[in-house]
Amino acid sequence: MGHESLPRAYRLKAGRMWYLVVLASGPFLGALLALATGRTRLIWLELLLWALFLGCVGWLGYALRRGGTFADAQGIEIRGYIRRTRFAWAEIQDIRARPNPAAARNRMAPAHFVDIHGHNGQRNQLPWVDSAHVDVAREVAALRAIWERNRTTPAT
Structure with missing residues (x-):
């Protein structure tokens, strides 16, 4: 049977990968939106959240591709x-x-x-x-x- 060849790889479909990345982004974007629309703007906190957001989304994209x-x-x-x-x-x-x-x-x-x-x-x-x-x-x-x-x- 020809379908028994090696190596075999099973990964997340690309369309589902973006769905997970967008879903994981929700809490960060919500916090950033709340900070941006509030009376007091804490620039250091916004920058920290952006750094965390980009780091987490980047790591999640990498992990989903390699897993x-x-x-x-x-x-x-x-x-x-x-x-x-x-x-x-x-x-x-x-x-x-x-x-x-x-x-x-x-x-x-x-x-x-x-x-x-x-x-x-x-x-x-x-x-x-x-x-x-x-x-x-x-x-x-x-x-x-x-x-x-x-x-x-x-x-x-």
């Missing part, structure tokens, strides 16, 4: 906003999809998530490997085939 789930010959790496976690193929006990109970209440929520189960039984959700971003059945089948092939043979 995601990445599968290669060594295993699966989950890159979060701050830390990275790597699972070797031999450490993974199962890869499966699970339904999202919140999807019934929120039409924008993914209907299914994909999890890997480690050797200690811990379940780890794979970021951006969900029904909002990929065809879950196809990706689970591809990841399971790669896992089956690589879990007993060391990567070279």
Whole structure:
């Protein structure tokens, strides 16, 4: 099957990235607007808030671009906003999809998530490997085939 190639990368869609950046900007912009329209203007506080705002939005944009789930010959790496976690193929006990109970209440929520189960039984959700971003059945089948092939043979 040709859809089982490595490396594989799963990231946030670009359209959703800007939505999150704009959503995170709301509190800063609200505070800046309140300061600008008030009777007393504290320039130092406005400058501090602008610096914090630009720093947070810049970091969030960087973190959203670099984050995601990445599968290669060594295993699966989950890159979060701050830390990275790597699972070797031999450490993974199962890869499966699970339904999202919140999807019934929120039409924008993914209907299914994909999890890997480690050797200690811990379940780890794979970021951006969900029904909002990929065809879950196809990706689970591809990841399971790669896992089956690589879990007993060391990567070279």
